[in-house]
Amino acid sequence: MTKIHRRDVLKGMGAAAGAAVLAPSLGGAALAQSGGKVVVGTWGGDYAALLTKNIENPLLKPKGIEVVQDQAGDAPRRTKMVAEKRLPRGTVDIQGLSAANMFEMNEAGVTETLDYSKIPNAKNILPTMRYPYGIGHIYSGNVVIYNPKLISPVPTGFKDWLDPKWGNKIGFIDIQYQSVFIAASMAATGGASMNDIEKAKEVLLAVKKAGARIYPTNEAFAQAMKNEEIGISAIWKARVVQWQNAGIPCEAVSPVEGIPTYVSGFVIAKNAPNKDNAYAYMNAMLEKAPQEAFAVDMGYNGTVTGLAVAPDLQKRIGFTADEEKRLKDLDYAFLAKNDSAMKEWWDKVFKA
Known part of the structure; x- marks a missing residue:
């Protein structure tokens, strides 16, 4: 079993990394998209509420993007992705899943191979949280x-x-x-x-x-x-x-x-009906503000560099050097x- 070493997980943490939204001319299709709808598959409860609070309302709603959450446990959502595999257009654009389940859905052939040029903020992501088929959101x-x-x-x-x-x-x-x-x-x-x-x-x-x-x-x-x-x-x-x-x-x-x-992340369905807005959602979740907010609100470590997390909070949510060796x-x-x-x-x- 491979270990996530301190040098991998925290690579570049000391480097400053601006995560402000880029102008559409500098971003890819994700930021050029304006308006429309995106359907997000996610667990209910706290996580769903914090997605709305930290990502959807402050970052996507002002762009005119309507976010609809499809709340359910991951098992029925994965089953639905596979069941809709042969449809030209599925019912969900982007799915929140654990890293294990992201891998499983990729093996099932139902996830989009990500075009990282459409996710400008991905330049700041920790190397261990970047997958060909998905992106780690928190860990x-x-x-x-x-x-x-x-x-x-x-x-x-x-x-x-x-x-x-x-x-x-x-x-x-x-x-x-x-x-x-x-x-x-x-x-x-x-x-x-x-x-x-x-x-x-x-x-x-x-x-x-x-x-x-x-x-x-x-x-x-x-x-x-x-x-x-x-x-x-x-x-x-x-x-x-x-x-x-x-x-x-x-x-x-x-x-x-x-x-x-534990890594919680997102994949885009291969047959997502609103694919550009799914990319916009991924880009928004990697913004500095919501990443820091999830550390405060939910106690998870962010997956991008340059975050300003209070030392006392980092001590509570993070791991010591010895513990990092045991990850x-x-x-x-x-x-x-x-x-x-x-x-x-x-x-x-x-x-x-």
Whole structure:
């Protein structure tokens, strides 16, 4: 498994990079486009609201571009992309997906090979967040989250989280099934593998038998943490920061087994009906202002250079030099190949 090294993830972070909107004559088709509509596939909840607040209303609405959000979990949105593959015009222009799911949709042949000349702000993007078929919007790492009042001693990693002794204080988020499999595999192998599905199943069945709880969404899970129904789980560090800001009693621990990275990004559908506006959306999301706003509002690290993030906030959402060495990129090919099997087992066995 390749690691995202500090020199890669943070390449160019010290360089100043202006991200102001260029005049249409200097940009590509994305900035020359004015008016019309763009349909954005995205999760609901906080992320959808912040897309509207930080990107759509301030940057696209003034250009006369009407943004329509198609809110749903990533699984049904991916299914729809594949189902619409043979149509000359699909129903969604741009899809918000994890890096693993962006890879999967590219393998399915339903994503546009990006023309980066149409995304002027892409010149500022971190090299590790630039894909032929998509762009990383924000990123974080998967960490153990716990309530110090309920969980003692302090956990050190995924193995401590997935210890049956915590019983019904162990929590899971339904939509995070892929990351749960990865964490369980790492717990079972001491960090040696993120792909040992069978050992992961053994770990998960043990905590299910102990009374672990499953919540349908991030928001439902957060409420359970707040009410102290549960006390330990794993989630992206950005979410821990969000919930701490909301007064939810929780702390984060970077797992000793390694820190799987999470990248949330966007792809353009190959048969997008409003392709120029999809490019405009991608360009807008890479502007300096919304990138900084997502760090403040959602606790995620930005994917472009030259951001002005307060040092105290950067300390909370980022990672130390030692932790950065433990950041692990995911095996997207493996996840694409095994996603259906993992989801089927999760739904029919683990949730049953």
